[in-house]
Amino acid sequence: MNDAPAAAAAVGVNAVTPRPRSDARLVLGLAAAALVLVAIGPYLLPDFLINNLIRGFLYAAVALTVDILWGYTGILTFGQSAFFGIGAYAAGLSFTHLGFGLGIAAFALVGGIAVAALVALVIGWLAFYHGASPLYASVITLVLPIIVAQILYSGGTFTGSSSGLSGFESFDLSLQIWFWIAGVFLVVLTSAAWLFVRSDAGRVLIAIRENEPRCEYLGINVSRLKIVLMVVCAIVAAVAGYAFACVQMVIAPEYAGFVFGTELVIWVALGGRGTLIGPVIGTLLIDTSTAYLSGSLPFIWKLVVGLAFVIVIVALPRGFAPLIGRVFRPRRAEADARGEVPMLRASAKPARTDRESAQTRALDLNAVTKHFGSLRVLDGIELQADHGELLSLVGPNGAGKTTLIRCVSDGGERSSGSVRVNGHDIERRAPYQCVAYGVGRKFQNANTFDALSVAQSLRIARSRLQRPSLWSRAATLALPEGALKVMQATGLDRMLGVEVRHLAHGQKQALELAMVLAMEPSVVLLDEPTAGLTRPERQLIGSVLVELTQQQRLCIVLVEHDLDFVREISSRVVVLHQGRIVLDGTVAQVVESELVRTIYSGGSAMSGAHA
Amino acid sequence: MAQILDIITTAAILYVVCAGLLIVFGVMKIINFAHGGFLTVGGYSALLVTKMGWHPWWGIPVSFAIGCVCGMVIERLVVRPLYARPLDAILATWGLGIIIGQLITLGFGREVQFVQSPVRGAIDFAGASYSQYRLILVGAAIVLGLALSAALNGTRLGLQTRAVIMNENLARGLGINSGLVRFITFTLGAGLASLAGALITPLSSVDPNLGVPWLVGAFMLVMVSGMSLVSLAIACLVLGGAQVLVSTYGNPVLGGLTIVVLAALLLRLRPQGFARE
Numbered sequence: 001m002n003d004a005p006a007a008a009a010a011v012g013v014n015a016v017t018p019r020p021r022s023d024a025r026l027v028l029g030l031a032a033a034a035l036v037l038v039a040i041g042p043y044l045l046p047d048f049l050i051n052n053l054i055r056g057f058l059y060a061a062v063a064l065t066v067d068i069l070w071g072y073t074g075i076l077t078f079g080q081s082a083f084f085g086i087g088a089y090a091a092g093l094s095f096t097h098l099g100f101g102l103g104i105a106a107f108a109l110v111g112g113i114a115v116a117a118l119v120a121l122v123i124g125w126l127a128f129y130h131g132a133s134p135l136y137a138s139v140i141t142l143v144l145p146i147i148v149a150q151i152l153y154s155g156g157t158f159t160g161s162s163s164g165l166s167g168f169e170s171f172d173l174s175l176q177i178w179f180w181i182a183g184v185f186l187v188v189l190t191s192a193a194w195l196f197v198r199s200d201a202g203r204v205l206i207a208i209r210e211n212e213p214r215c216e217y218l219g220i221n222v223s224r225l226k227i228v229l230m231v232v233c234a235i236v237a238a239v240a241g242y243a244f245a246c247v248q249m250v251i252a253p254e255y256a257g258f259v260f261g262t263e264l265v266i267w268v269a270l271g272g273r274g275t276l277i278g279p280v281i282g283t284l285l286i287d288t289s290t291a292y293l294s295g296s297l298p299f300i301w302k303l304v305v306g307l308a309f310v311i312v313i314v315a316l317p318r319g320f321a322p323l324i325g326r327v328f329r330p331r332r333a334e335a336d337a338r339g340e341v342p343m344l345r346a347s348a349k350p351a352r353t354d355r356e357s358a359q360t361r362a363l364d365l366n367a368v369t370k371h372f373g374s375l376r377v378l379d380g381i382e383l384q385a386d387h388g389e390l391l392s393l394v395g396p397n398g399a400g401k402t403t404l405i406r407c408v409s410d411g412g413e414r415s416s417g418s419v420r421v422n423g424h425d426i427e428r429r430a431p432y433q434c435v436a437y438g439v440g441r442k443f444q445n446a447n448t449f450d451a452l453s454v455a456q457s458l459r460i461a462r463s464r465l466q467r468p469s470l471w472s473r474a475a476t477l478a479l480p481e482g483a484l485k486v487m488q489a490t491g492l493d494r495m496l497g498v499e500v501r502h503l504a505h506g507q508k509q510a511l512e513l514a515m516v517l518a519m520e521p522s523v524v525l526l527d528e529p530t531a532g533l534t535r536p537e538r539q540l541i542g543s544v545l546v547e548l549t550q551q552q553r554l555c556i557v558l559v560e561h562d563l564d565f566v567r568e569i570s571s572r573v574v575v576l577h578q579g580r581i582v583l584d585g586t587v588a589q590v591v592e593s594e595l596v597r598t599i600y601s602g603g604s605a606m607s608g609a610h611a
Numbered sequence: 612m613a614q615i616l617d618i619i620t621t622a623a624i625l626y627v628v629c630a631g632l633l634i635v636f637g638v639m640k641i642i643n644f645a646h647g648g649f650l651t652v653g654g655y656s657a658l659l660v661t662k663m664g665w666h667p668w669w670g671i672p673v674s675f676a677i678g679c680v681c682g683m684v685i686e687r688l689v690v691r692p693l694y695a696r697p698l699d700a701i702l703a704t705w706g707l708g709i710i711i712g713q714l715i716t717l718g719f720g721r722e723v724q725f726v727q728s729p730v731r732g733a734i735d736f737a738g739a740s741y742s743q744y745r746l747i748l749v750g751a752a753i754v755l756g757l758a759l760s761a762a763l764n765g766t767r768l769g770l771q772t773r774a775v776i777m778n779e780n781l782a783r784g785l786g787i788n789s790g791l792v793r794f795i796t797f798t799l800g801a802g803l804a805s806l807a808g809a810l811i812t813p814l815s816s817v818d819p820n821l822g823v824p825w826l827v828g829a830f831m832l833v834m835v836s837g838m839s840l841v842s843l844a845i846a847c848l849v850l851g852g853a854q855v856l857v858s859t860y861g862n863p864v865l866g867g868l869t870i871v872v873l874a875a876l877l878l879r880l881r882p883q884g885f886a887r888e
Contacts, residue, residue, distance in 0.1 A: 313703040
């Protein structure tokens with residue numbers, strides 16, 4: 001596994017590519033079993049239960065979308081009921097006012113999907129702007145069903161107001177056939193969702209849940225991704241709602257309302273968020289029990305569900321499903337982690353047209369200023385850097401080093417001035433757009449994805465360059481040379497299957513550095529990349545950085561306190577003090593400068609200030 | 612004139628309803644979705660007072676006390692483990708709201724009941740005849756706002772609370788028992804919600820879901836108010852006023868949506884809402 005660099009030459013020519021892996025076989029098997037159950041169901045079950053399960057299947061489909069949004073991606077949504085209601089009313093309104101016919105049925109379905117998708121787009125635009133808090137997204141999804149339900153209430157005879165619509169004509173199908181339709185719909189949907197969440201693309205959802213800012217700085221357009229996800233989930237919910245109206249032939253505003261939206265969340269929480277199967281089974285069980293028990297014990301049953309919900313949220317955040325699954329799970333999960341380690345190899349050399357053809361500056365900062373109220377953290381910074389430079393930023397704590405890094409990697413940060421990266425003005429662009437111009441940023445504290453493995457984290461870092469598959473997991477992981485060297489220097493290449501939360505601090509630092517380099521940036525911003533590493537590791541990383549600047553003509557901006565390290569590897573040093581550049585020169589010039597000595601000895605005790 | 616009074620009294624009612632939610636959110640950074648449940652508890656406390664044959668004004672201390680007791684129990688059992696998980700806290704407190712609603716249904720039945728109002732009828736105010744009770748609520752809102760400000764700015768505990776609001780870790784480092792501050796805050800928040808429930812019931816009636824319609828509006832108002840009692844007052848006046856105007860000149864359904872829609876849009880354009888920074 002360690003001969004990856006040697007394989008670099010062979011890449012794309014004669015390397016044997018292992019096939020990508022997926023759970024397709026397992027999912028197909030389970031789906032087949034589930035389909036058999038669906039097929040024989042109507043012959044074994046009483047009519048009452050069949051009717052209930054049809055409804056349960058459709059609810060479960062919506063619960064599945066809540067699980068994708070909330071359980072996997074971390075967007076707590078109360079709004080999926082609104083999309084269900086939109087689908088249901090698309091059918092109800094069309095059949096009531098236009099009459100029933102196959103053409104009209106198709107029109108209603110397409111119309112429902114279109115309206116749901118459009119509403120989801122608007123909601124996504126509102127809720128997922130760059131910098132929106134997760135709470136705000138929840139607020140918006142809470143407002144949506146309230147608005148939709150109110151519109152339905154106020155629609156007079158057109159929407160049937162509070163009594164809803166009933167008595168419209170619909171497909172003339174028996175309960176048995178509807179059971180099959182709804183059952184197949186749910187099985188297909190669950191299987192597809194399973195393949196998706198366990199694919200490389202599905203890991204991106206978890207990465208967003210775990211650490212959204214890091215995703216942005218890895219070049220992932222998180223807002224757009226969330227909006228797309230929202231639209232897809234809205235469409236699924238609308239289709240379920242449409243089918244619901246067709247079977248039940250009774251609809252009411254409550255199905256679009258906020259209370260139903262919270263019920264969906266309750267079912268998902270009880271079944272086990274982030275498990276797909278849990279929410280499906282949870283929904284089926286709870287909905288069926290409700291139908292049976294709400295007659296005999298109406299209030300007690302609701303009380304029990306409420307109690308169970310509170311207990312699960314407080315004590316069992318993963319719901320009941322994992323608890324049951326734990327009995328036979330640990331061994332499999334471990335085998336999963338070890339068996340699934342992809343093969344490391346070097347990626348093809350990137351075509352560096354941007355850097356080599358045009359003689360553009362790597363970095364060009366003009367009068368960059370940042371202030372918080374009257375406090376000026378950066379004051380008129382003028383700084384140019386070229387490719388092939390390893391520029392160290394030094395200065396006492398509070399000098400503005402990290403702020404400067406922030407202003408280069410996120411267009412929204414600076415108060416005034418301009419920043420050009422490889423000739424592109426970053427204007428007010430978001431971090432992921434700065435990444436597209438070539439910026440790669442490593443944070444001061446190790447900033448990684450705790451719930452993912454080392455290999456998965458690196459795959460996320462590569463996802464901008466190599467589109468991850470929606471249904472399978474690649475068996476190889478291609479990384480650029482720099483990232484591979486960092487991995488080898490710190491032994492991470494032997495820990496690909498280890499979950500990041502189990503890594504030591506220094507290893508997390510190294511992993512984040514490897515992730516940044518995996519993006520193939522041309523301007524690399526490193527905020528204390530070697531803190532927490534041992535001396536030999538630090539030297540190895542130092543030599544990797546020097547090599548990257550000299551051979552691949554990267555421009556590296558390094559923030560460091562360890563002046564020995566700075567002296568060994570820098571080609572140029574910039575001294576920052578109280579938000580201004582006080583010195584810009586070669587290592588020798590800075591080391592001999594009287595000014596630097598006064599700044600450092602004048603400041604408080606500095607770690608590593610033995611210059 | 613009646614319209615101006617409508618706006619002012621509506622704002623006052625909203626302010627009374629939101630105050631408890633605001634202090635819990637301000638100090639604990641937690642959205643208490645059991646707030647609706649506490650409002651209901653207050654409504655039924657007032658009903659209990661009516662049934663016992665006491666004077667309706669007793670509803671105020673009784674509801675406050677019952678609310679505080681509920682708050683204490685819930686803070687210890689449910690809210691404390693969720694400090695680090697704010698989204699889960701929303702869900703758990705929503706579940707509590709369901710439980711409270713069901714317990715009340717079991718205890719008092721499902722039907723709509725009426726509470727005796729402490730004062731009746733209308734008085735002439737600035738040339739118009741206006742409901743006396745609604746005017747009294749304006750006074751109640753002002754007293755409440757002043758009392759809370761005084762408690763926050765004039766007492767030792769208030770000072771500690773403000774420290775926790777600004778920087779909880781630092782406050783803890785300085786020896787402030789932030790756990791105690793949170794406990795008292797939640798207790799007070801629950802008490803105020805219950806009090807608000809008792810105050811608003813004479814305007815309509817009580818039923819087990821009395822609090823739910825208020826909850827979302829109150830939640831949105833708190834979201835746009837940041838953590839300040841002053842910006843809450845502004846938010847109640849502006850958005851409550853808009854609600855009155857839309858209901859009068861537009862239609863009541865749109866009026867009911869005014870607060871949530873305006874608040875959501877406001878947050879999108881100006882994430883800090885009515886707060887200053």
